[in-house]
Amino acid sequence: xxxxxxxxxxxxxxxxxxxxxxxxxxxxxxxxxxxxxxxxxxxxxxxxxxxxxxxxxxxxxxxxxxxxxxxxxxxxxxxxxxxxxxxxxxxxxxxxxxxxxxxxxxxxxxxxxxxxxxxxxxxxxxxxxxxxxxxxxxxxxxxxxxxxxxxxxxxxxxxxxxxxxxxxxxxxxxxxxxxxxxxxxxxxxxxxxxxxxxxxxxxxxxxxxxxxxxxxxxxxxxxxxxxxxxxxxxxxxxxxxxxxxxxxxxxxxxxxxxxxxxxxxxxxxxxxxxxxxxxxxxxxxxx
Numbered sequence: 612x613x614x615x616x617x618x619x620x621x622x623x624x625x626x627x628x629x630x631x632x633x634x635x636x637x638x639x640x641x642x643x644x645x646x647x648x649x650x651x652x653x654x655x656x657x658x659x660x661x662x663x664x665x666x667x668x669x670x671x672x673x674x675x676x677x678x679x680x681x682x683x684x685x686x687x688x689x690x691x692x693x694x695x696x697x698x699x700x701x702x703x704x705x706x707x708x709x710x711x712x713x714x715x716x717x718x719x720x721x722x723x724x725x726x727x728x729x730x731x732x733x734x735x736x737x738x739x740x741x742x743x744x745x746x747x748x749x750x751x752x753x754x755x756x757x758x759x760x761x762x763x764x765x766x767x768x769x770x771x772x773x774x775x776x777x778x779x780x781x782x783x784x785x786x787x788x789x790x791x792x793x794x795x796x797x798x799x800x801x802x803x804x805x806x807x808x809x810x811x812x813x814x815x816x817x818x819x820x821x822x823x824x825x826x827x828x829x830x831x832x833x834x835x836x837x838x839x840x841x842x843x844x845x846x847x848x849x850x851x852x853x854x855x856x857x858x859x860x861x862x863x864x865x866x867x868x869x870x871x872x873x874x875x876x877x878x879x880x881x882x883x884x885x886x887x888x889x890x891x892x893x894x895x896x897x898x
Contacts, residue, residue: 663859666883674875680710698724700781716740722781731779780804788860792832811838821853821863830856
């Protein structure tokens with residue numbers, strides 16, 4: 612089963628999205644071993660240091676082959692939780708009326724993060740895909756290095772060990788957007804998602820321009836994420852991302868080649884605060 616939420620949601624954060632649903636059966640025991648060479652850890656940063664504005668919203672078009680099937684969004688904003696002012700990274704994926712007749716998808720993922728550390732406080736996943744649905748909440752206790760998982764669907768509860776400064780997929784990717792992508796390098800990362808701690812690498816391949824309908828040809832860098840084992844990105848196949856070559860460093864395009872089809876995710880619109888090229892494209896400047 613292909614999950615639009617995982618195909619799109621991670622990509623909305625940086626471009627390292629997960630392209631297929633794969634429930635983990637077990638959680639590898641977290642270790643406190645030193646990070647491998649090339650690791651960009653610990654990923655600690657305050658919200659005030661991020662190179663993109665709070666309030667940014669990204670909108671993407673999703674294609675199955677060349678057929679448009681869905682729209683996805685990601686928004687980065689302030690939120691109040693338990694009397695605390697925190698940050699929300701919220702992503703949605705929704706099939707259009709034509710795709711609904713074949714396989715309806717209505718997904719929401721949200722990571723609530725501490726603006727002082729950019730570490731996750733709570734991760735929520737509400738997913739409706741065909742006849743499948745789930746509502747899961749993971750709460751992070753970094754002081755005691757444990758994550759508390761709860762399924763609102765069946766009442767299942769589990770605790771999982773954490774490494775120091777463990778991120779979820781969303782919080783990690785938003786912080787990673789502040790780090791440069793150097794051609795030829797292959798940095799290593801770890802994150803907790805789908806109840807499993809994943810090791811993965813990002814192979815930074817080459818510079819390319821991506822032709823976007825509303826923005827023209829945008830300078831980008833092409834990258835390929837590779838997980839230590841299947842499930843984070845695709846169970847079978849490969850996935851590539853094109854990341855904008857500017858300070859925002861978000862995904863402009865994704866292509867996933869899986870046995871049943873080729874999936875495309877293409878940037879449609881950037882909105883929110885700012886005066887740069889993305890929120891004031893060339894056609895607006897001419898008016």
